[in-house]
Amino acid sequence: MNKNDIPAIGIDLGGTKILAGMVSNSRLVGEPVRVPTPSGPENIISALLEIIADFQREHLILGVGIATAGIVDPESGAIIGSTGNLPGWEGTPLKHAIQNKTALRTHVENDANAAAYGECRAAGLHTNHCSIMVTLGTGIGGGIILKGGLYRGAHFAGGEVGHIKISMENRRRCTCGLWDCWEAYGSGRGLLATAIELVQGKTAAQSCLCEKGEELTTNDVLDAAAAGDLIGRQALDKYHEHVAVGMSSLCHVLDPDCFVISGGMSKFVDLNLLKDLLADRTLPRISEKLEIYPSQLGVAAGLIGAAQLVLDAVAGVESVANTR
């Protein structure tokens, strides 16, 4: 086997499940495995070690990359900021725990950053001056790749793009407690909030969404829009505008080569419409040559990116320690 083809294990550690697989050349090798996330740091680490041992039993492995929720110091590989999804996780010296037990080179990365690296690396976009991944899901996440390396910020909170402000009116509260964050409008929850505003004063004759009352969900809105319901369509149109406003601010800060749009909401986004709405809000020098790509890796982006960070560090393509 060519040394360049020896895989790394990539692990995406979420609040409910762990997704793990072998990765080589930015692609999965074989089928990934999926196990429920146990509770508590010790049990999580045991589960990760078991997964790694299972892969090692049958394969030569170059290293381990772990994408985790929470704020990560990728130099020490410790979790330095908590997440509600993984109680007690803050303070866990994850890299040391895994590296010491497995003797495998280990890299720990924030999950949004890992996914951004995975997507951009797989698509050959990572050597651009600037590529930005925007993940439109229940919330909005992001990752910034500058000239081959992840941009992590002074306090490892770079690319927290969901909290860009898109209004100053204190109209909607974000789950973070702040007002008018992009995420409060441009996420799945944001679309639902927009629909709830739009159905106020409307009757069931005007929109099928009025019948749902308090039970209304994001999927109801998406279904209604697909079925041609006027309010559903208005909400989805507004949603595109809300997404474009935040992207416009990103454009005027970073002047990127491209965006990659991922996340559960992305399949409901019309990228051509989004590009037009963005051009309406952005200086032509920036928007004219800007590309917007859909995600290619889907839910495997985080584990692929985390593994590829290790592979690239070994190959000297990306210096993990130097790209904070």
Added chain:
Amino acid sequence: MNKNDIPAIGIDLGGTKILAGMVSNSRLVGEPVRVPTPSGPENIISALLEIIADFQREHLILGVGIATAGIVDPESGAIIGSTGNLPGWEGTPLKHAIQNKTALRTHVENDANAAAYGECRAAGLHTNHCSIMVTLGTGIGGGIILKGGLYRGAHFAGGEVGHIKISMENRRRCTCGLWDCWEAYGSGRGLLATAIELVQGKTAAQSCLCEKGEELTTNDVLDAAAAGDLIGRQALDKYHEHVAVGMSSLCHVLDPDCFVISGGMSKFVDLNLLKDLLADRTLPRISEKLEIYPSQLGVAAGLIGAAQLVLDAVAGVESVANTR
């Protein structure tokens, strides 16, 4: 003379005047000279060559740094985007014109970028992960320094922070033609627009600003605020909020170590109030360790930064060609 002390000439080329001086170790050496900007690219280049020749007659010079309005490709040193302040300037191969005639190493930079580099380099902030200069003047400009180098973006329009969106309501038009840019609120013009909104329906008994009618200026608003006029003070309070909203978005994209605040409006900004307003709008992990500094170099920042870029390129501290 120690080689490290040989100065470079720094030139700040604006729409109405040219400011030039010798720079060593991020400081002016001797008095700068100031001449009116002539009209047309050929006359401007002649004026620059004359200024350079005057300095060379009496001093050993290491190179020339030119900060100019407009979009610049610093690799070729050509002006690739126009500015209304310098008609006909687009397309000028400025670096070649100066370097070929003077045989001095020449670097051309966008003026906001040069000023950001000058300020951060002089204050020892340039080796931070991320320092952002925000220039609050008639408009809003900016410059981003990442780990020692200027961040210029994919199309040399990185740091156009004045066009971050701070509203999605299409309330105010920016001079760029787009709606609700930060600059339409957080600049001197923005403060005036806010005051004009606030005086609507008020009488002269309520605010001295009502007497000015169409003649109202930004300085009138600042004077009224200083004198304790209620509307003047409200406008200045709102102004601080508007400035904080844009900075919050910058924080959530780049997670900077610090901001440097410069420009004509900056002396009316209460940095402690601004820091509090920013903390109200920003994730604690980002805002808690964030510093906000006032400009130290004032109007000389552009020429000092442009000259220092040349000095650092010669010294190998900053690779001019590699920091796009």
